[in-house]
Amino acid sequence: xxxxxxxxxxxxxIETPFGTWRDVIGGSAVYFAFAASYFTPVRLVxxxxxxxxxxxxxxxxxxxxxxxxLEIRRGSRTFRWHGSYMKDMNEAQTVEVSLxxxxxxxxxxxxxxxxxxxxxxxxTHPTIQRETLAMLHAPKLAVADTMNLxxxxxxxxxxxxxxxxxxxxxxxxxxxxxxxxxxLVVAAHDILxxxxxxxxxxxxxxxxxxxxQRDIFVLPAFPAQIVVDPTGAGDSFAxxxxxxxxxxxxxxSATLKRALAFGTVVASFTVADFSLTALxxxxxxxxxxxxxxxxxxxxx
Amino acid sequence: xxxxxxxxxxxxxIETPFGTWRDVIGGSAVYFAFAASYFTPVRLVxxxxxxxxxxxxxxxxxxxxxxxxLEIRRGSRTFRWHGSYMKDMNEAQTVEVSLxxxxxxxxxxxxxxxxxxxxxxxxTHPTIQRETLAMLHAPKLAVADTMNLxxxxxxxxxxxxxxxxxxxxxxxxxxxxxxxxxxLVVAAHDILxxxxxxxxxxxxxxxxxxxxQRDIFVLPAFPAQIVVDPTGAGDSFAxxxxxxxxxxxxxxSATLKRALAFGTVVASFTVADFSLTALxxxxxxxxxxxxxxxxxxxxx
Numbered sequence: 001x002x003x004x005x006x007x008x009x010x011x012x013x014i015e016t017p018f019g020t021w022r023d024v025i026g027g028s029a030v031y032f033a034f035a036a037s038y039f040t041p042v043r044l045v046x047x048x049x050x051x052x053x054x055x056x057x058x059x060x061x062x063x064x065x066x067x068x069x070l071e072i073r074r075g076s077r078t079f080r081w082h083g084s085y086m087k088d089m090n091e092a093q094t095v096e097v098s099l100x101x102x103x104x105x106x107x108x109x110x111x112x113x114x115x116x117x118x119x120x121x122x123x124t125h126p127t128i129q130r131e132t133l134a135m136l137h138a139p140k141l142a143v144a145d146t147m148n149l150x151x152x153x154x155x156x157x158x159x160x161x162x163x164x165x166x167x168x169x170x171x172x173x174x175x176x177x178x179x180x181x182x183x184l185v186v187a188a189h190d191i192l193x194x195x196x197x198x199x200x201x202x203x204x205x206x207x208x209x210x211x212x213q214r215d216i217f218v219l220p221a222f223p224a225q226i227v228v229d230p231t232g233a234g235d236s237f238a239x240x241x242x243x244x245x246x247x248x249x250x251x252x253s254a255t256l257k258r259a260l261a262f263g264t265v266v267a268s269f270t271v272a273d274f275s276l277t278a279l280x281x282x283x284x285x286x287x288x289x290x291x292x293x294x295x296x297x298x299x300x
Numbered sequence: 301x302x303x304x305x306x307x308x309x310x311x312x313x314i315e316t317p318f319g320t321w322r323d324v325i326g327g328s329a330v331y332f333a334f335a336a337s338y339f340t341p342v343r344l345v346x347x348x349x350x351x352x353x354x355x356x357x358x359x360x361x362x363x364x365x366x367x368x369x370l371e372i373r374r375g376s377r378t379f380r381w382h383g384s385y386m387k388d389m390n391e392a393q394t395v396e397v398s399l400x401x402x403x404x405x406x407x408x409x410x411x412x413x414x415x416x417x418x419x420x421x422x423x424t425h426p427t428i429q430r431e432t433l434a435m436l437h438a439p440k441l442a443v444a445d446t447m448n449l450x451x452x453x454x455x456x457x458x459x460x461x462x463x464x465x466x467x468x469x470x471x472x473x474x475x476x477x478x479x480x481x482x483x484l485v486v487a488a489h490d491i492l493x494x495x496x497x498x499x500x501x502x503x504x505x506x507x508x509x510x511x512x513q514r515d516i517f518v519l520p521a522f523p524a525q526i527v528v529d530p531t532g533a534g535d536s537f538a539x540x541x542x543x544x545x546x547x548x549x550x551x552x553s554a555t556l557k558r559a560l561a562f563g564t565v566v567a568s569f570t571v572a573d574f575s576l577t578a579l580x581x582x583x584x585x586x587x588x589x590x591x592x593x594x595x596x597x598x599x600x
Binding site: 089182183184185186203206207209215216217218219220221222223224225226227254257258260261295297298299300 | 482484485486506507509515517522558560561595597
């Protein structure tokens with residue numbers, strides 16, 4: 001079933017010990033959509049300015065991504081992010097960020113997208129996330145991401161969102177900030193009380209944790225030998241997870257677990273090179289092969 | 301088959317956000333032996349001074365641990381360690397350490413222990429580890445632990461040891477120090493070139509990684525809600541792992557994986573309270589139940 005994603009589309013500059021790439025395509029919705037498109041048709045909703053070089057947006061050519069929701073807004077400037085992993089490959093330091101068009105009104109959702117059953121609200125202001133969700137006719141599964149900024153400054157709005165969604169994806173630091181609990185299992189249970197049916201906590205190179213009323217599921221990261229650029233790993237993870245879920249039509253424990261494993265594996269491709277380079281070079285068959293490899297690296 | 305362990309026996313003082321416990325039993329060989337005794341008879345070799353309160357050593361009463369190799373040396377003082385987890389529950393800060401008897405000659409291995417087939421050389425000077433191993437008649441599986449101090453100051457001696465052992469267990473920081481490789485999979489492969497057939501890298505709350513020429517195996521930690529005192533987690537992990545291996549008589553991929561999972565589960569009991577309190581309260585049945593729970597929390 002088709003999957004809607006709203007989130008950022010940006011121009012990134014990324015410094016790592018392996019080099020610096022300037023003005024490459026990035027943004028949460030871009031990584032998510034690209035990753036999810038290996039599994040299911042994706043509907044992308046986002047906005048860039050008219051300064052965005054057209055070739056950057058060609059990244060979706062030949063992919064099963066419907067870009068009718070990609071607005072190129074005249075007179076606005078594209079979101080830009082400059083990050084550095086020189087100090088810590090597991091956590092980006094923001095060198096510079098310009099919200100630009102992201103600080104304006106949200107992108108419009110095309111009428112043709114309003115029947116979407118699966119929706120991922122990538123990180124943005126929780127009010128926009130909630131309003132986006134409210135526009136959809138009958139979503140079957142709504143999952144959101146969030147970040148420190150909203151937890152700290154938009155708590156009441158975030159809580160309204162949490163009451164409306166089925167799943168929340170966030171990283172370990174954000175889960176601790178949201179709940180003021182250090183232990184991640186305890187934090188996840190606190191988040192469940194706020195509304196979501198399941199919580200996925202991303203721990204970067206240390207894997208992930210999924211907690212629902214019914215299950216606790218823990219996954220290490222794929223034991224990759226090459227990590228060149230971690231940018232987009234979390235959004236690729238969410239894309240792989242949601243992409244797989246959209247093909248299944250159920251949320252059984254087994255389905256959720258397999259979905260998390262697909263998210264893990266897709267993210268392992270993303271981090272092997274800058275921007276979308278390595279993920280774009282992967283085939284669905286390679287993803288499935290690595291999923292099997294991951295399964296056998298963990299099962300006992 | 302019976303399993304020999306040599307390593308430290310000490311008196312610990314441990315500060316955590318949950319309180320401070322003074323003068324409790326600790327040491328690598330103690331945690332290891334206790335953990336392994338759930339699986340197989342254990343032969344303990346270690347030395348304390350005559351200052352060691354007798355009740356501390358009663359911890360093995362009723363356990364399948366042969367303490368004929370426990371030497372109480374007259375005129376010597378017991379190893380003491382005072383650690384704090386106030387800053388970081390995943391890494392102890394040493395407040396004070398007194399090697400005392402550990403800085404003297406090694407404990408003698410009783411003649412009855414020399415036929416041991418399984419041996420764990422818990423962390424100590426690599427020369428002592430190598431000499432201990434050389435004394436055994438025909439060990440079938442020899443695994444060692446090490447630490448930063450020896451990697452930095454006894455490199456040639458450590459390399460001689462590595463050439464003689466089947467397995468090395470160490471933590472992530474130590475693996476990086478030993479190989480000067482940041483990526484743990486790459487580091488593990490470098491260590492394999494130094495001699496061991498398999499390397500287990502412990503990542504504390506982030507689980508573990510096992511690498512051999514044949515396999516890569518990754519495990520998260522057990523998703524525990526209560527971590528009160530992480531002291532001894534690594535040694536309990538090694539004890540559970542080696543204890544299980546000693547019952548199997550083979551080193552197949554499947555056996556090694558199950559052994560690592562037992563190590564993980566046993567360690568999850570250890571950290572739930574100070575010193576050996578929580579592990580000692582666990583039954584073998586509870587360990588097996590949690591092993592199943594862990595398996596289902598990971599399998600997909």
